[in-house]
Amino acid sequence: MGKRSRQRQKTQNTGRDNRDNAGWGAGYDDIVKENKLFEHYYQELGLVPEGEFKEFMDAMREPLPATIRITGYKSHAKEILHCLKEKYFKDIQEVEIDGQKIEAPQPLKWYPDEQAWHTNMSRKIIRKSPLLEKFHQFLVSETESGNISRQEAVSMIPPLLLKIESHHKILDMCAAPGSKTAQLIEMLHSDIDVSFPEGFVIANDVDNKRCYLLVHQAKRLNSPCIMVVNHDASCIPTLKIDVDGKKDILFYDRILCDVPCSGDGTMRKNIDVWKKWTTSNSLHLHGLQLRIAVRGLEQLAVGGRMVYSTCSLNPIEDEAVIAALLEKSEGALELADCSGDLPGLKWMPGVSSWKLMTKEGTWFSDWSKVPLNRQTQIRPTMFPPTDPEKLANMHLERCMRILPHHQNTGGFFVAVLVKKAPMPWNKRYPKLRKDVSSSSAAQTEGSPAASIPAGSPCPPDSAVEDGAGVKVDEEAPKDLSLAQETTDKQDRVYGPPASKKMKLFGYKEDPFVFLTEDDPVFITIQSFYNLSPTFPKVNVLTRTHDGKKRHLYMVSKELRNVLLNNSERMKVINTGVKVWSRNSDGEEFGCAFRLAQEGIYSLQPYIRSRIITVSVADIKVLLTQENPYLSKLEEDAHAQAKKLVMGSIVLKYIPNPNNTEEPQCPIQLCGWRGKTSIRAFVPRNERFHYLRMLGVEVFRDKQGQAQKGGDGEKEGEVKEGVENDAGVVKDAVDLDLENDDKIGSIEPEKELMD
Structure with a gap:
């Protein structure tokens, strides 16, 4: 694997763990919250309303409020909310620390049904009062049970804008550590009376180790409708499903494209971004962000919605990517107007003009002015379209920019794309030769894949749609230095089981083996529990080919369909929910398998x-x-x-x-x-x-x-x-599991050398 390929892997991974793990307003005292280049850049761009820049910078230097979201299915969520409001929040109103009353938590006005709350209490303050300590213990315990999620407020926005329904097939492209993924799962299960929603969530991440943190987050919700996979999002494989006995392509109804970014919107909690921020970060990430977004749109169903989001305020990572997608789509995409979707949320409209700056301070407002020696780092898609009519028709003002000082949050960018027709390169070039690999096709002058924007490494979906049989290559080997590095505290707690063996492609996973309806294991289970004839036995799987089955898991019908038809092209880390565990003592009473609490709501x-x-x-x-x-x-x-x-x-x-x-x-x-x-x-x-x-x-x-x-x-x-x-x-x-921001490379000089 070449240096460029390894660097792409590293760009998606690097910096995701450089976070304020305190999560309750604590920071690094030795880091000065000053960056003159940052201030100069954003003042010059004029993204902050006139007269508000000082307020904007003051907010960036303040600790981020702690925010919690009530998770779980709706009826249980109501009980948790009742407990919070009637017990803990009332107690907090009576607490005084050093002569000052503590500000009680407040609901986020724009989050539905008072299911999200924020507070300015720091961990230090919480530990000063026995009443607050009980509140903290409540949060800790309920978080581990999956009933509360400590998640940054702006991170909650993208799933809400996807408008999930129980039958939707959903792809989360860059999912770890999984707070947004948890929201998607909850929305699928919004009706507690439906044990097996028709839809599912496929949660992907490029980092093999962080996939296990993702598994931990998803497992707390005990859903049979979640699958965690491990692929490079920019070339995630096209999957097949069986439809009425015929193979068809899996197109997703909803896609969350929360891409790796420079993360300057997270300065309030990721304090080290202050000293490491440079304009080069955005220039290096733009291409990767565009490739990931293009790959997502290729797999989006016509009529589907894709949310593109970053925790960066830089237009190079935000509007520039959206403008490039709209321009290349030739009318197949439309920016959705979400102005009425989250009443109470304060946001700024997207911008339609911007310029870029190198780390040396040189500004460029037009691609034609970029010297030849800079054109490998600065690309045409980083600039606004030059045609005024085309730019006006894009409606970039429909993008949403969240500024920290408007609602005491982090900085954020989000845009919702609706797919109205197949992508033009899919329609234009229906077939590729069988023996042409994705990489060579993309590089061949005049080939179909040569027209794919942003140098996407994947072949057009139509090549698979029309039965051309393009070979999907195995995933490229991981960077060994990353695979072998010492795991941090998060990985020790949430990493793969010790029995798993580390291979070139990551940890070796046990197989997923579906049981048949006449499997002998069902004989005693059927009679002991008097299972209904409608029980879907074929949806039950185990993780071993040989020996006694220790645990039995269940997946939804459609996830079974995906697993059976894509075992060779998809690296699955985990799926399903445990429903039975072997208990040898039970054999003498009529059944060797006892019920598992994780799957009881699906199985009962x-x-x-x-x-x-x-x-x-x-x-x-x-x-x-x-x-x-x-x-x-x-x-x-x-x-x-x-x-x-x-x-x-x-x-x-x-x-x-x-x-x-x-x-x-x-x-x-x-x-x-x-x-x-x-x-x-x-x-x-x-x-x-x-x-x-x-x-x-x-x-x-x-x-x-x-x-x-x-x-x-x-x-x-x-x-x-x-x-x-x-x-x-x-x-x-106490580990901070709220960090859904995907912070990209913060070593641009090294990246250029590679």
């Missing part, structure tokens, strides 16, 4: 036996006592339990709409019916989550011991294992 609609309907009081007993006797359950649940033989069970709470004091969302827990006792098989953070929903507050005191209170229960009933886990969770989740 198909289970017709071994279900115990429980009350709020029953759930409190089951979640606070390790192995309570059956007699501890209320009469109704006790009678149901006595009728069942030993083994795995479902504990199901059905809300009573006439009793608003109790949770108004269904709760389903996995359990085990023993000889004389019963227990819940629920991860400890989820135990804390459900207990809080039931009005039982679980927190740690100053000595680190778990406490329980809020409804008169005795302290100390939460067992030692639960207490210890609270500390472990805190250490894990």
Whole structure:
């Protein structure tokens, strides 16, 4: 692999971990927040309204407010919101630190249903008050359970503008670490009564190691409709699916194209950008951003929407890319008018004129003025179109620019493209020769691929659409220096399992093996749980060809379709949700597989036996006592339990709409019916989550011991294992998982030398 190819990989990866991991307003005290070149550049461009530049710069130097988003499916989200507003936010209003009242969290006006909140409280302030410490523990625990996401406010915008529906096929091109991906999954599952939405999310990232952080984020939502893949986004392979017995091309209804960028909109949290910012960063990233966007549009269905976004304010990375896409599309694309989509969000319209500057301070406003020795770094697509009529028809004012001082956020750029027709190079050149590789086709003068804008390394989609059979090459080897570098704290927590072997192409993944309807494993499962005839057995998979099956997973019908038809061209890191785990003890009671909590909400609609309907009081007993006797359950649940033989069970709470004091969302827990006792098989953070929903507050005191209170229960009933886990969770989740910004290369001089 040549230096250029390795550098493209590095450009997509470098700088993504140079972030303020504190995440609660803390910064690097030794970094001076000054960059004269930055100020001069943006003053000259005039992107900030007249008279506001000082306010803009003052805001850039202030710590970024902490923002949280309530995740999960809608009914559970309402319960979390109720808990936050009625308990923690009310308590915070009464807190004083050093004689000053703490500002209570406020909802983001533009985020639907009060599901996102921001606060100026720093971690230091939080630790000064016991009441605030409880709030912090609540955030930490609920974040690990997947019910709350610490995500920057502007990062929440792109998924909202995609307008996701449950049947949409979605591609997230540059997904890690996954906060936006989580939003996409939630939107697919907006109707909690639909266990298996028709749509799915394919989340891609070029960095093999960061794909595992992406898996961790996605797994918290327990969805059968997510697949994590590992490819270079600029040449992500075209996938095939089976449609009525015939092979067809997979075109996506929605694409999120949140590209790597210079990241100057993140200076409020990524403090080191102040000293490393230079105009060269944008010049070097423009080509990569354009190639990724072009590849996305090639795979977008006609009528579909693609959101292009960056955390950069530089027009070279923003409007210049959009203008180039619109110009090359010859009318196939249209910028959507999103002015009414997020009421309450303050934003500036996109600009239609700009110029660029080299790091030496030389300005260019027209491609014709760029000297020959500069034309390898400065490209024609970096300038606005010269034809006034063509420029006016682009409607670049429909792009959205978010400035930090307008709503106390980071800087951001977002544009929504609607595909009205196939891309012109797809229509114009229907076929490529079978023996022409994508790279050689792109370089051949007069060939179809020669007309693909921005030197896209991929062949036109039509080559595959029309059955030409273009060979999809294996992914290029990763940069070994990146693969072998010492992992940081995030990778140690969220990296691949220790058993995985590092290969030239990344970690070796176990195979995805789908079961057949007549697989022997279903014989006992079918009878033990009395599965419905509609249960989709063919959607169940395991991760081994040989030996006993340890875990069984489920994917949605359409993801199964994708997996079966693309195993040779797609590198899958993870997919599906665990629904059963082998339990040898259960074999003597009738079934060797117990239910897994991760997949219970997807699986339970198909289970017709071994279900115990429980009350709020029953759930409190089951979640606070390790192995309570059956007699501890209320009469109704006790009678149901006595009728069942030993083994795995479902504990199901059905809300009573006439009793608003109790949770108004269904709760389903996995359990085990023993000889004389019963227990819940629920991860400890989820135990804390459900207990809080039931009005039982679980927190740690100053000595680190778990406490329980809020409804008169005795302290100390939460067992030692639960207490210890609270500390472990805190250490894990204090990592800043909100960083969805894709910061590109910050070593432009080295890149030019390569």
